[in-house]
Amino acid sequence: MAIIRSHLTGHPYKPRREWPDQAHVQWGGHGLVFGEGKSYNTAFFEAFPRDGTAGFIRGEGATIADAEDNAFAQWEKFFECKSHGGHQWGRSRRRAVGDKPYTNGGCFCRRCGAFETVMQPIVELGGWKKPISDMELDAISLGSTWNMNSQKVPEKFQKRLFLRARVFGVNIPKPPSFDEYEEFAGTRKREMRALYREYVSSCERAVAQYLKDKPEQESAVIEGVGTERLFSCLVASRLKKLKES
Known part of the structure; x- marks a missing residue:
């Protein structure tokens, strides 16, 4: 039996197809899709089969049922391929x-x-020498180098981001580690959130100072359309505000 994502357990729609056991599924009646030259709204159904057929399947349609049918047809195609030759x-x-x-x-x-x-x-050889990007600076300013946010940001990414910040002169403080420092033992959630806000503020100040010291670091907006350009505009706007703060 498929596992329905927790935020949809009370949703009136229920999957109609025989999805493989342990497959995670989710859906929505209105999903905004950005494409080349156009964007559109559609019902969608997404599945994460976990049976070796595919890691992710997304179906779209006029209704959620149509979207599920579309997604399931893809799963059947992938299953057929996996079962006959692999x-x-x-x-x-x-x-x-x-x-x-x-x-x-x-x-x-x-x-x-x-x-x-x-x-x-x-692994890209020499990747550490690549100049720090706008996306990285934005992530640093948002406190993404502290593992308090590890459910959203992988720990490996956090460590790499912290080291790249230091290498390129973004003087952010070392993120606290609750495993290393006994003084954090028993810290309440409210106090942890306060510590986190203080850390984020320190990161914002460090990025702002870096941008002021590096006038050549101009935020470039990606040409074209779609989510990549949208995120690029948001990042450029946030970095501009930090630089002017």
Whole structure:
């Protein structure tokens, strides 16, 4: 039996298809999709099968039921591929010249198009020398280097972000570690939130000072449309406010 995401347990819609056991599912009647040159609203149904067919499946349609039918048809296609010869994974969506491969371990089946994380990430040699980006500065200013927020930000990313900040002269304080410091033992949630707010404020000041000291760090807005440009605009706006603060 499929596992319904907790925020939908009381929703009037119930999955109608026989999804594999332990598959996590979620849905919505109105999902905004950004595309090249246009955006649209649609009902959607998303599944995370966990049976080797695919890591993530999304179906769309006029209704949630239509979206589930669309998603389930994809699962059947992926299951058929897995059961007859198995998936043939590759890092790029299409074997075409110029098709940029995924480097984070995500792969596409070259037979059926299923997507799942099955390979190890490709480590970029010399990546530490790459100039710190607007996205990184924004994340630093939001306190993403402290593991109090570990459910939302992976610990590996937090550590890398902290080290890159220090390497490039963003003088953020070392994030507290409740495992290392006995004085935090028994700290109440209210006190922890206060500590976290204080840490975020320190990070904001450090990023603001860095931007003032580095006038050449101009926030560039990505050309085009879609979510990437939207996030780019938001980041540029936040960094501009910090720089002017």
